[in-house]
Amino acid sequence: MKSLMLFWVLMLFLNCKFMQCSVSYDRKALLIDGQRRILMSGSIHYPRSTPDMWEDLIMKAKNGGLDAIDTYVFWNVHEPSPGNYNFEGRYDIVKFLKIIQKAGLYAHLRIGPYVCAEWNFGGFPVWLKYVPGISFRTDNEPFKREMQRFTEKIVNLLKSHNLFESQGGPIILAQVENEYGRLRMRLGREGNNYMTWAAKMVTSLQTGVPWTMCKDGDTPDPLINTCNGFYCDNFTPNKGYKPKLWTEAWSGWFTEFGGPNHQRPVQDLAFSVARFIQTGGSFVNYYMYHGGTNFGRTAGGPFITTSYDYDAPLDEYGLIRQPKYGHLKELHKAIKLCESALVSADPIVTQLGDRQQAHVFIPEQGGCSAFLSNYDTESGAKVLFNNRHYSLPPWSISILPDCKNVVFNTAKVGEQTSHMEMVPTSTKILPWESYNEDVSALDYGSTITALGLLEQINMTRDTTDYLWYKTSVDINPSESFFHGGDRPTLIVESTGHAVHVFVNGQLIGSSFGGRKNRRFTFSKTVNLQPGANKIALLSIAVGLPNVGGHFESWNTGILGPVVLHGLDQGKLDLSWERWTYQVGLKGESMNLASPNGISTVEWMDSKIAVQDQQPLMWHKAYFDAPEGKEPLALDMQSMGKGQVWINGESIGRYWTTYASGECKGCGYTGRFAPPKCQVGCGKPSQRWYHVPRSWLKPTRNLIVLFEETGGNPTKIALMKRTTNTICAQVSETHRTIKSFQIESYDSTQEFYIPKIHLHCAFNQYISSIAFASFGTPFGTCGSFVKSSCHASTSNAVLEKRCIGKQSCAVTVTNSNFGKDPCPNVLKRLSVQAICASTKSTATTTTTNQTTIHY
Numbered sequence: 087m088k089s090l091m092l093f094w095v096l097m098l099f100l101n102c103k104f105m106q107c108s109v110s111y112d113r114k115a116l117l118i119d120g121q122r123r124i125l126m127s128g129s130i131h132y133p134r135s136t137p138d139m140w141e142d143l144i145m146k147a148k149n150g151g152l153d154a155i156d157t158y159v160f161w162n163v164h165e166p167s168p169g170n171y172n173f174e175g176r177y178d179i180v181k182f183l184k185i186i187q188k189a190g191l192y193a194h195l196r197i198g199p200y201v202c203a204e205w206n207f208g209g210f211p212v213w214l215k216y217v218p219g220i221s222f223r224t225d226n227e228p229f230k231r232e233m234q235r236f237t238e239k240i241v242n243l244l245k246s247h248n249l250f251e252s253q254g255g256p257i258i259l260a261q262v263e264n265e266y267g268r269l270r271m272r273l274g275r276e277g278n279n280y281m282t283w284a285a286k287m288v289t290s291l292q293t294g295v296p297w298t299m300c301k302d303g304d305t306p307d308p309l310i311n312t313c314n315g316f317y318c319d320n321f322t323p324n325k326g327y328k329p330k331l332w333t334e335a336w337s338g339w340f341t342e343f344g345g346p347n348h349q350r351p352v353q354d355l356a357f358s359v360a361r362f363i364q365t366g367g368s369f370v371n372y373y374m375y376h377g378g379t380n381f382g383r384t385a386g387g388p389f390i391t392t393s394y395d396y397d398a399p400l401d402e403y404g405l406i407r408q409p410k411y412g413h414l415k416e417l418h419k420a421i422k423l424c425e426s427a428l429v430s431a432d433p434i435v436t437q438l439g440d441r442q443q444a445h446v447f448i449p450e451q452g453g454c455s456a457f458l459s460n461y462d463t464e465s466g467a468k469v470l471f472n473n474r475h476y477s478l479p480p481w482s483i484s485i486l487p488d489c490k491n492v493v494f495n496t497a498k499v500g501e502q503t504s505h506m507e508m509v510p511t512s513t514k515i516l517p518w519e520s521y522n523e524d525v526s527a528l529d530y531g532s533t534i535t536a537l538g539l540l541e542q543i544n545m546t547r548d549t550t551d552y553l554w555y556k557t558s559v560d561i562n563p564s565e566s567f568f569h570g571g572d573r574p575t576l577i578v579e580s581t582g583h584a585v586h587v588f589v590n591g592q593l594i595g596s597s598f599g600g601r602k603n604r605r606f607t608f609s610k611t612v613n614l615q616p617g618a619n620k621i622a623l624l625s626i627a628v629g630l631p632n633v634g635g636h637f638e639s640w641n642t643g644i645l646g647p648v649v650l651h652g653l654d655q656g657k658l659d660l661s662w663e664r665w666t667y668q669v670g671l672k673g674e675s676m677n678l679a680s681p682n683g684i685s686t687v688e689w690m691d692s693k694i695a696v697q698d699q700q701p702l703m704w705h706k707a708y709f710d711a712p713e714g715k716e717p718l719a720l721d722m723q724s725m726g727k728g729q730v731w732i733n734g735e736s737i738g739r740y741w742t743t744y745a746s747g748e749c750k751g752c753g754y755t756g757r758f759a760p761p762k763c764q765v766g767c768g769k770p771s772q773r774w775y776h777v778p779r780s781w782l783k784p785t786r787n788l789i790v791l792f793e794e795t796g797g798n799p800t801k802i803a804l805m806k807r808t809t810n811t812i813c814a815q816v817s818e819t820h821r822t823i824k825s826f827q828i829e830s831y832d833s834t835q836e837f838y839i840p841k842i843h844l845h846c847a848f849n850q851y852i853s854s855i856a857f858a859s860f861g862t863p864f865g866t867c868g869s870f871v872k873s874s875c876h877a878s879t880s881n882a883v884l885e886k887r888c889i890g891k892q893s894c895a896v897t898v899t900n901s902n903f904g905k906d907p908c909p910n911v912l913k914r915l916s917v918q919a920i921c922a923s924t925k926s927t928a929t930t931t932t933t934n935q936t937t938i939h940y
């Protein structure tokens with residue numbers, strides 16, 4: 087064992103000599119330029135935002151206390167057809183990495199090229215499915231050849247820009263494959279061979295930085311196996327000489343159409359990170375730090391929403407989500423204060439109570455840092471540590487960089503809460519005009535006719551979501567249902583993901599699969615006419631699945647049977663009839679979504695289409711860009727299901743489907759899982775669709791949508807996202823409890839002073855103080871109430887310091903509020919403030935007893 091370890095250390099060293107490599111690892115941490123580091127990282131996927139947003143996102147990540155940005159590399163956007171590469175616009179990975187470098191941050195590049203990520207087909211290009219003899223993610227020559235080719239392409243591209251740390255660039259770590267463990271177990275020897283090959287292949291690329299592989303217990307050396315999950319404190323790497331890295335600390339969860347949104351309380355997220363660090367972890371990557379948007383048809387699934395907000399510290403639009411962002415920032419500061427002790431010593435664990443522990447790091451060179459934890463989900467605990475008393479809220483960890491003073495407790499959120507709102511803009515979207523796909527004349531473009539039902543992706547190669555299956559059935563006028571008997575039933579079995587069924591040009595119904603269970607059955611009684619009847623099935627792929635192995639065998643579309651039940655002969659199986667196939671929509675073939683394509687058809691006033699709720703309609707209109715800098719979104723609640731484009735750029739798929747499930751609210755204590763903290767039940771899974779500002783011109787922006795079922799486009803509104811209400815609550819310091827009281831740390835001073843910090847978004851100012859009370863107020867943001875202990879100067883003090891400012895800080899001490907409103911009671915300051923985009927510098931406010939003029 088020892089000799090093996092020496093071998094790898096030597097290998098790394100030799101490699102480094104050769105490559106001037108400056109990243110290596112040992113059992114404690116990654117070493118950069120020979121220094122062990124505790125690194126905080128966050129996932130920001132470059133195609134999920136626009137290039138003009140990147141710098142802001144990365145700077146916010148830096149200000150949030152991150153050292154590194156993590157991104158997957160998305161093969162299918164870079165190589166849309168074999169050998170044709172795209173590294174432009176949202177896919178300009180070099181630019182993204184250079185911005186990271188400019189910000190002074192590191193990068194973890196998860197090349198995969200299988201990425202999962204709720205991304206179409208897990209990141210694989212669909213053409214890969216048609217490489218002869220291919221079998222995905224296993225010991226298969228055609229697959230390995232393609233995987234190696236793409237991995238080399240990326241590595242060489244980035245090397246040519248000197249982007250690896252060994253070349254002076256930001257990339258300190260790279261990942262091959264993704265969460266291979268489960269598949270390896272299923273595949274056995276083939277899986278092992280594949281992984282051994284993958285490890286050798288990437289090591290031979292001479293990047294000079296270590297490679298990782300997540301969720302795979304048998305990762306071959308010198309790759310580091312890492313953990314993904316909501317908690318990773320129990321994880322240990324597969325060899326004693328590898329560091330404990332957490333590549334996906336799930337900050338929230340993704341949303342599916344038909345499901346609610348999931349939120350992860352920041353207290354629990356911070357607790358899980360502190361648990362990981364106290365047990366020797368040295369690298370944490372938040373998945374996601376900014377989730378962003380699945381523009382176009384990039385969402386995986388099926389049925390992953392266009393929004394990939396993820397309840398991340400930066401919201402879908404790139405705005406700071408509080409208190410998540412700020413609380414994690416404080417956590418990172420606290421961890422960094424312990425860095426030298428954490429990287430030099432192993433924790434000494436002592437039991438402080440039944441469910442309470444201390445993890446103490448005492449390096450040889452001196453110093454001491456401690457993490458005091460309380461795993462009890464119900465009760466707070468008072469513990470004795472180093473002859474001092476500390477009080478620990480339930481399910482929390484206090485961090486003591488000097489083993490004496492608490493600078494942070496995971497459950498005590500000192501940061502403000504911000505309420506993000508969607509506010510209508512004054513922009514008018516006009517005039518709405520419509521164009522009908524015209525189901526009865528399905529003869530545009532080329533059609534294919536075959537006996538039997540064909541698989542959808544074979545037909546479309548995923549160039550479109552849509553495939554028409556059309557057939558005709560002759561019905562004898564003597565059938566008894568024409569003479570008073572029961573009408574027949576049409577049954578359509580689909581392997582996914584959705585279908586709209588038309589009989590003789592009329593939409594008779596639709597059916598949908600789910601993300602987990604894609605297969606579904608459409609069943610409905612039909613009105614047939616004597617003689618020929620046209621049956622047209624519009625089958626829809628709503629994002630290709632992204633999880634699993636053997637992608638080559640995955641099927642989509644109507645594979646049957648398709649049967650008419652209840653005819654005089656019993657059932658009539660149409661599965662082996664002559665079917666005609668049409669790939670995509672007529673509007674797609676005419677490029678109706680683009681400014682160049684719209685003039686190819688006659689549009690009509692939308693009134694009739696809206697009145698009749700006609701299915702399969704294209705709608706278009708124009709609008710001017712609203713002033714200001716706030717992020718924009720379309721309110722699509724009045725629409726059914728389809729896709730929307732602005733100036734030819736695809737905003738994504740929309741679907742006003744309502745979230746089922748239970749949203750009963752949740753506390754932060756206890757183990758988190760996505761169903762625990764759901765919001766938005768009974769509401770549309772997604773109502774707002776991000777419109778990047780950089781896609782707009784000042785005037786006459788073209789909006790086009792394709793609506794599958796009905797809806798009213800005239801009610802679509804352009805909204806702006808702002809943070810209007812912000813709240814904060816901070817307790818005063820009390821001498822007797824100083825050692826365990828959470829306080830904001832002021833690095834310019836030698837001691838901790840409790841201060842309340844309020845910040846409005848960029849270009850916004852505090853316009854009023856809706857509530858302020860220094861005393862013992864009750865309630866939470868939006869519903870604060872004063873108690874009998876209340877300093878009457880509270881509002882006036884806050885107004886004086888904050889009105890007209892973008893941000894302000896107010897010290898939480900008796901002296902700041904005149905006199906002590908209730909001596910010998912620990913008080914707090916609770917504030918609710920309103921942010922607005924116009925700066926007001928003077929105000930007149932009536933507080934309970936005083937009217938103050940400034």
Ligand code: GAL
Pocket residue numbers: 201202203204264265314334340
């Ligand atoms: C992980 C996977 C990620 C992402 C995540 C869920 O298992 O590695 O790519 O899919 O789950 O958001």
